[in-house]
Amino acid sequence: MISTKSLITTLSLILSILWANKASSHSDIKLYAMDCGTLDVSDMSSLASEGQFDGQKTKMVNPCFLIRHPKGDLLWDTGHIDSMADTSDGEVNGVWHSKMNIKLITQLNLLAITPKDIEYLSLSHIHPDHSGNANKFVESTFIVNELEHKYMFSEPAKSMFGDYYSALKNSKTILFNAEHDVFNDSSVIIKSMPGHTPGSSVLLVRLVKAGNVILTGDLYLHARGRELGTMLQHNDQELTTVSRSNFESVVNKENAQVIIQHEKHDFERLPKFPQFLD
Numbered sequence: 043m044i045s046t047k048s049l050i051t052t053l054s055l056i057l058s059i060l061w062a063n064k065a066s067s068h069s070d071i072k073l074y075a076m077d078c079g080t081l082d083v084s085d086m087s088s089l090a091s092e093g094q095f096d097g098q099k100t101k102m103v104n105p106c107f108l109i110r111h112p113k114g115d116l117l118w119d120t121g122h123i124d125s126m127a128d129t130s131d132g133e134v135n136g137v138w139h140s141k142m143n144i145k146l147i148t149q150l151n152l153l154a155i156t157p158k159d160i161e162y163l164s165l166s167h168i169h170p171d172h173s174g175n176a177n178k179f180v181e182s183t184f185i186v187n188e189l190e191h192k193y194m195f196s197e198p199a200k201s202m203f204g205d206y207y208s209a210l211k212n213s214k215t216i217l218f219n220a221e222h223d224v225f226n227d228s229s230v231i232i233k234s235m236p237g238h239t240p241g242s243s244v245l246l247v248r249l250v251k252a253g254n255v256i257l258t259g260d261l262y263l264h265a266r267g268r269e270l271g272t273m274l275q276h277n278d279q280e281l282t283t284v285s286r287s288n289f290e291s292v293v294n295k296e297n298a299q300v301i302i303q304h305e306k307h308d309f310e311r312l313p314k315f316p317q318f319l320d
């Protein structure tokens with residue numbers, strides 16, 4: 043027989059534990075950067091409109107990010123398609139040479155995660171170096187800017203890249219306009235920064251020890267591009283300029299660490315998976 047007093051003591055203990063978990067939720071957020079391939083560029087001329095990189099070459103990285111929050115997991119970008127890791131030398135598409143060292147699924151498995159365990163999927167944009175494995179995450183809730191969603195299922199985009207993400211058509215989907223607060227506590231926010239594609243986005247993650255971190259998607263492709271203000275010739279130049287101005291305001295306001303996703307130096311200074319930022 044439980045006495046009323048001990049019942050009240052037990053209930054208040056449970057309530058205090060629940061409250062402590064709620065209050066400490068931000069401190070339980072972890073950001074993992076996974077190796078989802080590389081991109082060698084044999085001629086960088088298309089990365090600027092006034093010839094700044096003509097005749098130059100570069101090597102880029104292509105990470106995917108897992109954000110683990112007490113309310114669920116968010117996968118931000120899915121890298122090159124995993125089957126590329128089975129080829130001897132990846133794929134060449136014009137000046138772009140994509141390679142993959144290790145599969146995304148293999149890396150998730152190291153954390154005892156399979157795709158069906160991922161609650162939320164979001165892509166900075168729908169190009170194949172970011173959407174490569176998207177079809178594997180149909181059971182996740184897909185969070186996407188409404189213009190990107192319209193673009194990705196339009197005929198021209200579908201015929202170019204649709205094979206990588208076509209299954210998401212049937213996913214449970216959250217469409218957003220300017221931004222989306224993933225866990226509804228301001229800790230993980232997706233912000234629209236169009237220009238590279240109609241609904242390209244960046245991700246702001248507020249971590250307790252590491253501070254605020256912003257993942258750029260392809261708003262910038264490399265650190266020199268951010269310094270020089272250059273952009274890919276195929277970008278909407280005007281939209282990209284406005285987005286970059288918004289982006290730099292957010293960076294200042296949030297005192298955020300910028301991770302340019304394709305920039306090797308930015309990836310290399312992050313903890314090596316399965317280590318994480320928190």
Ligand SMILES: [Zn+2]
Pocket residue numbers: 169171172260304
């Ligand atoms: Zn990219």
